[in-house]
Every structure is written in structure tokens, then in C-alpha cells.
Amino acid sequence: MTTVPDAHEAHGATFREYDGRRVVEEYGRPERTHRAVRNGVGVIEARYGIVEVTGDDRVDFVDNAVSNAVPADDGRGVYALLLDAQGGIETDLYVYNAGERLLCFTPPRRAAPLVDDWREKTFIQDVEIREATDDLGVFGVHGPTATEKIASVLHGGAGAPDERLSFVRGSMGDAGVTVIRNDDLAGEEGYEVVCSADGAAEVFETLVVRGNNAVPFGYRTWETLTLEAGTPLFETELEGTVPNVLGLRNALDFSKGCYVGQEVVSKIENRGRPSRRLVGLAADALPEAGAAVFDGDSHVGEVTRAAVSPTREEPLALALVRFDADLGDATVRVGGEDVPATREELPFVEGSERSARLPTYE
Template sequence: MTVIESVHADHGATFGEHGGRRVALEYGRREREHRAVRKVVGVTEMAYGVVVVTGDDRVDYVDNAVSNRVPSEDGEGVYALLLDPQGGIETTMYAYNAGDRLLLFTPPGRAGPLAEEWSEKVFIEDVEITVATDEFGVFGVHGPKATEKVASVLNGAASPDESLTFVRGSMGDAGVTVVRTDGLTGEEGYEVICAAGDAADVFDTLVNHGLNAAPFGRRTWEALTLEAGTPLFETELAGNIPNVVGLRNALDFEKGCYVGQEVVSRVENRGRPSKRLVGLRPDALPGSGAAVFAGDEAVGEVTRAEESPMLDAPVALALVQFDAPEAGLTVRVDGEEVPAERVELPFVERSDRSARLPTY
């Protein structure tokens, strides 16, 4: 659950469930939240699961299990995938080297199963794997003024410049770690990590001190990432082959041969995928799972759709056959087929570009 529910409630938040965690969904007017992020800066509590890996073999152990190279230097991170034996995405994660431990940030609901699975596979390695989700508060700071916002409240360090690198400092009396994100909202972005006991004070600092920022909820996060062309774990990634959803930058084909890498190699050797993730501008808002047609032939389905506040029109991501035509597509809305223009992602160009934009 959120570590600061009463604080969100004081800001007028409504709540719901996401990945088994209770989260703030919105703070009244979602369009106002959205435009605050796009024009200045917003703050949201991130609903991660957290796994801590310690022991002398921690880097090698995780590196041998995931799709990308785990950094060996303190202060660096990487976006990586855990693949099932068929090459489908079982879990996504950010893996950060924090000196004497690795911190893995997973989708909510995935930390427990991941820690259990890996713990059962430890043989002679010097590794300890624990779930630490409730020990941390994690806040996303996003918008064209995000760097200015962080600089106005971070003491003892300058905000990191490179994606997925981090620095340690303080905000008020609380110690924090500040990570430069990989631009999932299409804006400059940072994540501020603190102890759960300091989370209320850190959230207050981020919202009310220095350059003011607007709180925003999960629904606005989903709309922001959709406009940015970012596939999310729950809607686009889970169970799919990385090549299908365009995540080749999450696969390191240079790594040595081991069980996880053999899966990655099989993914690479599949050649052209059968489907691809594309952006659509439909004339009406479809639901998740709505069929996509080329003439009378069904060629895919919508994974996620929203009314874009920036475009004042519906936008959607869809998984379609790789050779589906560029023009003449329709989507089914309320039992009728409506035109859907296929467009290049992202839907809107902003202060940053998502590192997760599909590439083929």
C-alpha cells in the first residue's frame, strides 16, 4: 500500500488498487494534474515492489538471471527483463548498484514472487535476497521544470545528469537518493527514494518547498506515459517477447552464455517478430482489447487507450500483425468500426524522450 495514505487524503486524493497495492488514483481534476506536469512539474508516489540483494556474489547472481548487464559500480543502474523459458517477459525491473547491495525496483506484486523464485535457486553463491517494499518511499518528479525542482530542494549533491544514475543527499532532515529516470512520461524526470518513515516529510518538501509542484496520481501517470509512447508492464509487456514490444534496448546480446542469456539469444534469433506495438489515433475512444481491423480482417487489438489532454483527442497503443498495412485501419468501438490513423510514436514531443519507445 502507499506509505503516506493520510497525506494523499489531505490533498484530496481518491484511491484504488494497482498490482495489489493501494495507490492514489487522482486528486480531483485529472486534466489539471496532467497539464501541471506538462507545463511545469508534478510529483507522484511510485508503486514499486523492492527487492534487496546482498552478499559477495550479488552482482554476478542477478547479472546471470536478467537480460541486461547489471552495473558493477556504485551509483549506476540499468533497466532489465526477467524472461520465462519461452522468451516472454516475466518481470521488468530497474537494478541499481548501491555499493554493498543491489536494489531492484519491480512492478507492484512482482517483488515477492521474484525473491521467492531466486532464493530457491541459490546454491553455493554468497547471496541473500529479501523483499523490502515497505521500507522505502519512492516519489517520481516529472515535467519540463523537474531538474529545477530537484535542484531547489536537494542538499549535498547536484542532480544526476545521466539516465539511471543516482546521487545521495538530503531534503530537509531526510536522507534521500535521487535517480535520473529514463523519461517514461516524455519529460525530464527523477525518482526520489527515502526511508518509509521519512516519506511524508519528503513528499511535503517536493510539493511545497522550493519550486512548487502539483501532486498527481496513477491515472495521470498512465495518460502521460501513453502520450510518450511508453509501454507499461501490466498492459503491453507482461508475457510478450521483447522483440514484439520493441524492447531491444533491454537486451544485452554481448553477455556471456548462461541460462538467462540463452533465452535472450533465442529471442534474438527469432528474426522478425509476428507482431509489433504501434500508435493509433482513432476517431472515438476504444476500450482495452478492442479489435483492430484492416478491411474485414482482424489484425490486432488495443492494449491501452486514453483521451489525450495535450491533443484533445483519443490515442491508443495496439499490438498488430507485423505486416499490417500503414493505412486504412479501424478499431471497434461500441460494436462499430471507426477509422484509426496509424502514427509514429510518441504522440507528443516534450522535454525528453522515453527510453522505452518501441524500436524494430
């Protein structure tokens, strides 16, 4: 459930169910809203499950479980993965060191299973693990003027943080907030503003109507922004996929000790190129997720997601295809027909920043 349903409704929001949670779909005119974010700044209530880990052994415990090095210092964060025994992604998560606690931001449906799993593995470590999803509100601020927006409403802090996944504390109105410099998944400058659930309504209104102008937007716009940015998402590309297939190098630290799935991924890395890769396609018609991709007469992969780009005004798609497919004669299956498609370098649209998840292959 959104933390501020009345505020969203006052701005004309429509809603949809996502992983059992009610989130904003749009506020009307999503294509126009998309362009407003690309040209200025927008605000979205972010969908996360949140896991809190406390206790003296909290950093070591989480560090031993995930694919990246958990920071020991307050004010820092990291993007990481939990992998299964075959190296597939069980969940992705952001881990933030908030002093006496770690906060782990996960896809919504992964928070409760993660709490149960980690509680079973504590043994003699001094850790306490609980779900904190309903305690906090989280709002994303995205666009080429996002820094100016944050600066216009953040008080009592050191200014907007510069380094990705670092954060500062301050206030917006009477509400205490933590402002995180995020990893620009929309292809634009980005921040996340975290507050108590009780202060969420004031923070949302502050972000939308005070200081510099900002447009509220929902998940329909988020999906087109991240598609244009070439960002793989958990629900459509990451879940169950081996990280190197996605070129997802920012989530892995191979200098660490062993974690679940690391040995498998290391072996795949050492063998050279992966079996598949994530590519961008511009098609003559809009395919559905799962649509077959062909290179000449050969079936080489499937579309993971697609949409009509509001910026380019044409259908764009992400697809997982055989690594050796050159796609010189590419088509995608749409409505039982094969329609022409052209492979394009990612991102599809160059914004004010590049997504930290942009696929990178060596």
C-alpha cells in the same frame, strides 16, 4: 499501501487498489493536472515492489539472472527483464548498485515471487535476498522543469544526476534521500527520490510545497502521460510478450552469457523482423483494452490500452498488430461498431525528453 496516506488525503487524493496495494488515483481535475506536468513539474508516489540483494556474490548472482548487464559500481543502475523459456517477459525491473546492496525495483506483485524464486537458486553463492518494499518510499518527479525542482530542494549532494539510471545521495529537509535520474517514461525529464519509509512524509511535502512549485498527481495522470509518450508498461504491454515485438532494445545485452530466455530471443532477433509490433493509433472514438484492430477486412491485432489524450483532446491507443500490416485502412471495434483509426508515429506528444522504452525496430 502508500507510505504517506495522510499527506495524500490532505491534498484531496482519491485512491484505488493496484496489485493489492492502495495507490493514488487522482487529486481532482486529472486533465488539468496532466497539462500542469507537461508544462512544469509534478510529483507522484511511485508503485514498486523492492527486492534487496546483499552478500559478496550479489552482482554476479543478479547479473546471471537478468537480460542486461548489472553495474559493478556504486551509483549506477540498469533496466532489465526476467524472461521465461519461450522468451516472454516474466517481469521487468530496475537494478541499482547501492554499494553493499543491490536494490531491484519491480512491479508490486512481482517482488515476493522474485524473492522466493531467487532464494531457491542461490546454491553456494554468498547472497541474501529479502523484500524491502515496506522499508522505502519512492517518489517520481516528472516534467520539463524537473531538474530545476530537484536542484531547489536537494542538499548535501553533487546536484541532480545527469546520466539515466545513475544516482546521487543527499538530503531533503532532515531526511536522507537518493535521487535517481530515471528513464523519462512520461516523455519528460524525470527523477525518482528514494528515502526511508519514516522520512517519506517529509520528502513528499518537500517535493510538493518547498522550492520550485510542483503539482501532485496520481496514476490516472501517469497512464495518460505514458500513453502520449508511447511507453509500453508491464501490466498492459510487457507481461508475457517477447521483447523484440515491443522494440524494447534498451533492456537487452546480447554480449552477455546465457540467461533464461536469451537463446530464444537471440534466435528471434537473428531471423529478422518480429511477428508483431507496437503501434500508435488515433481513433474517432475511445476503444477498450482488447478491442480488435482491422486493416480493411483483415483482423490484424488488438488494442493494449487507450485514453482520451488531455494534450491532444482526442482518443489515442497503443495496439499490438501484425508486423506486415500497413494500417492504410485501419479501424478499431468500439461498442460493436468499427470506427476509423489512423496510425501515428510514436510518441504521440513530443515532450522535453523521449521515453527510453519508445519502440525501436530495425
